[in-house]
Amino acid sequence: MNKTDLQALIIEKLQADLTIAKDALKASHEAATHAESKAENKYDTRGLEAAYLADGQRRRVHEIETALSRYRNLPVRSQVDEPITLGALVSLEQAGIGRWVFLGPDAAGLRVVVAEAEVQVISPRSPLGHALLGRCDGDEVEVLVDGRRQQYEIVEVR
Known part of the structure; x- marks a missing residue:
């Protein structure tokens, strides 16, 4: 992608x-x-x-x-072997189900299809976006959504 x-x-x-x-x-x-x-x-x-x-x-x-x-104005840069920052494309897995998110500066909730995969834009202001900042491949993040804890594994960062 x-x-x-x-x-x-x-x-x-x-x-x-x-x-x-x-x-x-x-x-x-x-x-x-x-x-x-x-x-x-x-x-x-x-x-x-x-x-x-x-x-x-x-x-x-x-x-x-x-x-x-x-x-x-957002620079396209590789996030390989670097902590997640703005502009990162992240593959997440939750309970065996994978999804792609893009940590963008704005337009949270927007969805696009790239290479037959759906990517959802999230912002650092969202709970998931905030939890991902500074994390790396293999890390796990936990987010509270509607009073329930959701746990994600970071599979890949681009």
Whole structure:
């Protein structure tokens, strides 16, 4: 699995998300400023609701733009025989089931398929991402999720 290809796929997916978010921002801004959104009485909140939606869409566009910038500036480096840091691609095993995670600067939860394997982006702010920082091949990490302890073995770090 090539990390350069992985980062390119993440950037591509974020770019597609940005296009959708910008279209939604435009539509919500038009709805907020349209003449039909003007309040007809003191209980009519259509315009206010449309403005809140537009503000939320504006924030989402900003979040995606920030994530794109961080991924474009994230150096691709080998993590072989080094502790896990930002940009590491990690193979984990839990109860005999394997999965790949990429410790990225942002866009946690995003999933991409590389070389027929699904990779989930996690951030250092997540419990699993935080637990992985500084660990190496063969280490075990324990994470508390919904009040239950989950144990992972680090199989491989790239």
